Amino acid sequence: MPYRNTLRRAFLAAAVATMATATCAHAADSFPTQRITMIVPFPAGGGSDGVARYLSEPMAKILGQPVVIENLGGNAGAVGAAKVLREKADGYTIMLGSVNETVLLPIVNSAVPYKYSDFTAVGKVGSTPFMVIGRKDLAAKSFDDLIALARKQPGKLSFGSTGVGSYQQIVMEQIMKLAGVSMLHVPYRGAAPLMTDLLGGQIDLGVALPSVVLPQARQGAIKAFGVTGQARDPSAPEVPAISESQSIKNLDFSFWFGVFAPKNMPEDRRAKLAAALEQVLQDPKVKQQLETAGLTVAQPAEQKDFAGFMKQEDQKLRAIASGIKLD
Template sequence: MITHRLRPLTLALAATSLLALAHGSACAQSPYPSRPIKLIVPYAAGGTVDVFARIVTPGLEAKLKQAVVVDNVPGAGGTLGVNKGVKSAPDGYTIVMGIVSDVVLAPLTESTVTYSHKDLDAIAPLGTSGLAMVAKPSLGINSFASLISYAKAHPGKLSYGATGAGSLPALAMESLKQRAKVDIEFIPYASASKIALDLMGGHLDIALSGLPALLEPIKSGKMTPVGVMSKERDLGAPELGAAGETAELAGMDFYFWTGLFAPKGTPPDIIAKLNQAFSDVLADEKVRTKFKDYGVKISPPMTPVQFTAFVAKSHSDWSAVVKQSGLKVK
């Protein structure tokens, strides 16, 4: 009798369980993406990488049919943001806009950085952009030659700011100091925006940062351009001299590359979908024009496998540069 009374309840519970399983299965099979995506930018709002992210975000949203929310995580030369990305769930709902400094260089030069480029899945490259040097206007330094001359006449009196000891700007400046045999004090900063404020406020002599973020203050006269740290002049400001044009700095060639990454272990089909969406956005002429205005040379489309190989080669190349520079791991 008791068994018969429980049978309807048992059947009802079984039916409910089957419906729940069916619903769970349907959710698991929902096409990616089915909810908003977080795009980590390892730098403060208004900086070069943040500007890049906000240029591509509307296009990504249109291609993926989901909101793409920029999450600024500044600090420690970009490594805090990348580390957050590395530790995120590899489900495609957290991606990172990384650059050579935080993805490749920091792990080579900072003992506190616990990740490597291998802890990220490479999605697609964005492009390359210039690394520029600027000075406070009152110094009267407006070229690499005048910088070297001033530094030699005032040893140890100049200071320069860059994001993190292991960043590309810091490595480039330390290389310049070695080549030109000058003594300029290094002051590490957490963000490029704070560097710019201190330079414009007269609290810092020299600054190195991504050229795109410096174009406006250069045009307004708040900063004096010294030049770009590459062997050739930059697409975004061809009027600026290149380090390679100065005899003491011949052979110098420092520039940024930027790309999109995901936590290691993100499913290949999701990586492929993000790669296609990002590549499509960068193919749009309006987007390309915006990047050209910032001096960004858009990279040719690459598959995730090709971009992974590119990042691995960058790691190998910079390992050799860091070793040659004698820069100590801190």
């Protein structure tokens, strides 16, 4: 009899364990079972918001649940990003974010309460280089002309950025370092006032995304001196890469977007979200929308080590920021 009781207890324990395993597997396989919130850490109507809206509906169709966008701006994206990290790491709260709020802000602003590694990197969406632009009557026709002019007038030429510690400032600080020139930094609170002053001749240069400034450049209202990626931007093939110049080689700065979640999200859920994102990015309609917005859509190979790519970006930007005075 004791033997039978022992056997019965062992059988019941095994049955319970099997049921628990099956239940967990079913929970993983059935994800998601409710709506997913995609936080955009900037107000509606901006570039990040537009990218999120191109992705949300097709992702919802693939996942079988609504993907609802929540805009939460503030502190250059840090408010929305911090909110994501306070949510459960269950896959039901994700973020359409960029290099700005995930990698750069924690480096240049000590008040930001997180670091890039606090996020689960779901997948890369796409990227775009910056474009160095100038007022239309600036006495330079090419990037090499621009650097020559800066060398003749050290500290005299002015460049605008979207704020102290912005990616645009980081880019220009690195350009000045590599070219051995100095310019005056003029920070603005956004791209719109920067462009107003550049068009009005109040500043000499600016750094902006091609999608923002190409219409003015093609109309001759401003000059486009070069893009900061390794190669020419497909949306502006007429503008050379700065690395084509004699002044600077191997310059590579791109503004990229990705999908993120809180740290320690279960791998099976991360993989499911990543697979949905990758499928969406291969959709011809979505790809066209993103390309029209100025993005080069991420390839499947870029998705495999997005976390590793973020680490490299952190190391690069941290090294640059440590060597400059951010003011």
